[in-house]
Amino acid sequence: MKKNNRRGFLQTFGTGIAGTLALPNLAIGTNQPAEIVDFTNHEIADSEAFWELVKTQFILAPELRYFNNASLGASPLYVQRHTQACREILDGFPSKYMWGGWKEEKEETRQLVADLLKVSNEEIALTHNTTEGMNLIARSFDLQPGDEVILADHEHTSGRVCWEVFQESKGVKLVRPTLPILPKTVEEVVDVYRKAITPKTKIISMCHIVNTNGMILPVKEVSKMAHEKGILVAVDGAQSAGMFELDLHDLGCDFYTASAHKWLFAPKGIGVFYAKEESQHHLKPLIVCRGYEDTSIRRLENYNTRNLPELLGLGAAVEFINQIGIKKIHQRSYELKNYFRTKIEENPAFNLKTPAHDDLSAAIQVVEVIGQDVQDIKKRLSEEYNIDCRPMSTFGLNALRISLSIYMTKADVDYLVEALVALSE
Numbered sequence: 001m002k003k004n005n006r007r008g009f010l011q012t013f014g015t016g017i018a019g020t021l022a023l024p025n026l027a028i029g030t031n032q033p034a035e036i037v038d039f040t041n042h043e044i045a046d047s048e049a050f051w052e053l054v055k056t057q058f059i060l061a062p063e064l065r066y067f068n069n070a071s072l073g074a075s076p077l078y079v080q081r082h083t084q085a086c087r088e089i090l091d092g093f094p095s096k097y098m099w100g101g102w103k104e105e106k107e108e109t110r111q112l113v114a115d116l117l118k119v120s121n122e123e124i125a126l127t128h129n130t131t132e133g134m135n136l137i138a139r140s141f142d143l144q145p146g147d148e149v150i151l152a153d154h155e156h157t158s159g160r161v162c163w164e165v166f167q168e169s170k171g172v173k174l175v176r177p178t179l180p181i182l183p184k185t186v187e188e189v190v191d192v193y194r195k196a197i198t199p200k201t202k203i204i205s206m207c208h209i210v211n212t213n214g215m216i217l218p219v220k221e222v223s224k225m226a227h228e229k230g231i232l233v234a235v236d237g238a239q240s241a242g243m244f245e246l247d248l249h250d251l252g253c254d255f256y257t258a259s260a261h262k263w264l265f266a267p268k269g270i271g272v273f274y275a276k277e278e279s280q281h282h283l284k285p286l287i288v289c290r291g292y293e294d295t296s297i298r299r300l301e302n303y304n305t306r307n308l309p310e311l312l313g314l315g316a317a318v319e320f321i322n323q324i325g326i327k328k329i330h331q332r333s334y335e336l337k338n339y340f341r342t343k344i345e346e347n348p349a350f351n352l353k354t355p356a357h358d359d360l361s362a363a364i365q366v367v368e369v370i371g372q373d374v375q376d377i378k379k380r381l382s383e384e385y386n387i388d389c390r391p392m393s394t395f396g397l398n399a400l401r402i403s404l405s406i407y408m409t410k411a412d413v414d415y416l417v418e419a420l421v422a423l424s425e
């Protein structure tokens with residue numbers, strides 16, 4: 001596979017693997033032998049029909065309405081076929097491709113990710129997931145007893161446990177401010193962080209979007225405030241990479257770690273890790289092996305033998321996103337959010353538990369069905385309507401987390417709302 005020739009690569013191998021791919025699909029009962037669509041400059045670019053076409057690329061189980069992308073995303077056919085083709089090539093000559101054979105393709109994938117996030121390729125490592133990135137950050141620092149790290153109460157376990165194990169156990173203080181669950185303004189949230197900062201604060205570790213109620217946290221504002229005081233900012237981007245158009249330099253954080261298997265639609269177990277050039281010297285690799293002398297950001301992803309077909313599948317996932325356009329995906333996140341909210345916000349049977357303002361939420365919305373237990377509702381949605389979403393019970397929530405990814409259409413949202421209304425009565 002030559003540089004900038006991924007599509008050609010897929011065309012070469014795509015026909016040959018189409019039959020093979022049908023097998024796993026048939027195994028889960030799908031009857032849609034869909035063809036790959038190239039969305040670049042697609043003529044129905046602005047209509048709902050465009051998104052219906054996008055949906056055909058995600059081969060979900062029959063009749064499944066999947067509103068659970070925040071837990072785990074699906075990969076479109078383009079990504080599945082590319083990854084499968086790479087697996088077949090690898091298994092045709094394992095030693096050739098694992099050690100050096102795909103060097104160029106790996107770098108091409110890094111560049112695609114870097115371009116998507118508007119940073120340099122020398123600031124991107126290709127990891128396994130968000131959890132790994134948070135561990136890498138939390139273990140890198142030689143913090144001293146009495147130093148402080150700020151972690152708000154809504155941090156995911158993957159962004160909390162690593163700080164407890166690697167830093168709190170040494171006497172470093174973890175400061176855990178409480179976030180408002182329904183802030184009306186960004187400033188309200190910035191204020192929580194402002195008040196938590198002390199002269200001993202060394203690092204602020206924060207989600208870009210919290211997984212609990214889908215609230216967007218003000219990373220840009222917090223980074224600016226933190227840097228004025230010499231504090232570093234680490235961001236858990238598990239729920240934002242791929243949902244938004246991002247410019248990580250503009251966002252201003254020092255580190256950003258994400259799981260590509262959610263909103264980037266990449267194969268499972270692939271992550272992206274950004275470290276601002278000036279902040280990279282703080283980081284120590286989690287794993288060391290041959291090649292450890294590398295001083296570039298690649299030292300953070302040096303695992304020796306690893307699952308390269310899935311890693312190259314990430315490149316295909318970014319290409320798929322680029323075909324549609326990240327701007328358009330960003331806009332669609334808000335379009336679906338507004339469509340969903342408008343349908344239920346006036347209905348007294350429901351209580352939205354995600355802040356309304358566009359600066360404070362996007363394609364993850366959390367809703368309570370008043371008077372009903374969320375576990376019961378989740379079960380009934382699944383059994384009676386074939387709808388998957390995530391029940392949230394922490395922070396006093398008794399609410400469903402609805403992920404509005406690009407492969408759920410307005411018709412799917414209508415179906416979801418009808419089901420919710422029926423179950424609320």
Ligand SMILES: Cc1ncc(COP(=O)(O)O)c(C=O)c1O
Pocket residue numbers: 070071129130131132156158159207209210211236238239259
């Ligand atoms: C905010 C957040 N951080 C971290 C994670 C952990 O992701 P992974 O298991 O892919 O590392 C998740 C998973 O849902 C998440 O929502």
